[in-house]
Amino acid sequence: MLMASRITIGPFVPEDFGPVFCWMNDVAAARLDFAYRPVDMMTHQRWWQSLGRDQTKVVFAIRKTADLAIIGYVQITGINSVHRSAEIGIRIGEEKNRGRGYGKEALRLAVEFCWNHLNLNRVQLVVFKHNDRAIRAYQAVGFRKEGLLRKAAFIGGDWVDLILMAALRPAQRASRRLPASTAAKGVAATGDLGSTRHPVAA
Numbered sequence: 784m785l786m787a788s789r790i791t792i793g794p795f796v797p798e799d800f801g802p803v804f805c806w807m808n809d810v811a812a813a814r815l816d817f818a819y820r821p822v823d824m825m826t827h828q829r830w831w832q833s834l835g836r837d838q839t840k841v842v843f844a845i846r847k848t849a850d851l852a853i854i855g856y857v858q859i860t861g862i863n864s865v866h867r868s869a870e871i872g873i874r875i876g877e878e879k880n881r882g883r884g885y886g887k888e889a890l891r892l893a894v895e896f897c898w899n900h901l902n903l904n905r906v907q908l909v910v911f912k913h914n915d916r917a918i919r920a921y922q923a924v925g926f927r928k929e930g931l932l933r934k935a936a937f938i939g940g941d942w943v944d945l946i947l948m949a950a951l952r953p954a955q956r957a958s959r960r961l962p963a964s965t966a967a968k969g970v971a972a973t974g975d976l977g978s979t980r981h982p983v984a985a
């Protein structure tokens with residue numbers, strides 16, 4: 784389990800199955816995240832059973848410190864050992880828990896996990912252009928806007944622009960792992976060929 788001041792991120796427990804199933808079927812949240820399609824119980828069960836088996840994916844439950852109830856999840860997907868890149872997505876399940884700083888804390892922990900435990904160089908995501916809260920949360924933990932994908936998604940009857948954002952491994956950590964000759968030339972060990980697949984639950 785990884786801990787911040789007010790939240791932790793760690794493994795799922797059986798009690799999380801129900802809340803996550805409900806959040807994946809939340810139409811209002813889907814308007815901020817992906818094209819809505821109902822997730823049936825069998826599909827949800829297959830996804831649940833894949834957790835921990837698929838080496839290209841790490842999904843953490845988000846909980847308030849000292850509270851077992853799940854409040855959301857953050858997932859790292861498409862982990863690529865050649866490009867040392869991945870995609871990230873996050874959901875705080877209920878509106879009452881949003882806008883309180885929990886998302887930023889969880890993202891910060893998950894991104895640090897990407898550098899320190901997965902040894903990645905780049906983490907990216909796409910976010911709907913109108914999702915100001917998510918963009919602010921991503922920017923607060925080091926993601927930068929890299930591009931605009933015009934009318935790239937059809938959500939709830941409207942075409943939506945997507946913003947591509949990415950965070951690169953902090954330079955100090957990158958150079959520490961490079962041979963001295965390469966680091967002296969200032970060459971950054973970044974992989975920038977990750978896909979732009981939308982970070983929705985598989």
Ligand SMILES: CC(C)(COP(=O)(O)OP(=O)(O)OC[C@H]1O[C@@H](n2cnc3c(N)ncnc32)[C@H](O)[C@@H]1OP(=O)(O)O)[C@@H](O)C(=O)NCCC(=O)NCCS
Nearest residue numbers: 815874875881882883884885886887915916917919920923
């Ligand atoms: C996006 C999400 C994960 C962010 O987590 P959160 O806990 O709500 O966000 P935080 O409170 O940590 O940070 C939100 C940031 O946006 C700002 N903010 C809060 N409410 C806002 C609002 N209604 N509109 C715009 N900005 C807002 C905060 O001030 C903060 O920015 P700051 O650090 O510059 O002050 C969460 O809101 C969520 O799950 N939303 C629904 C699903 C979704 O949008 N997922 C992302 C898909 S890419």
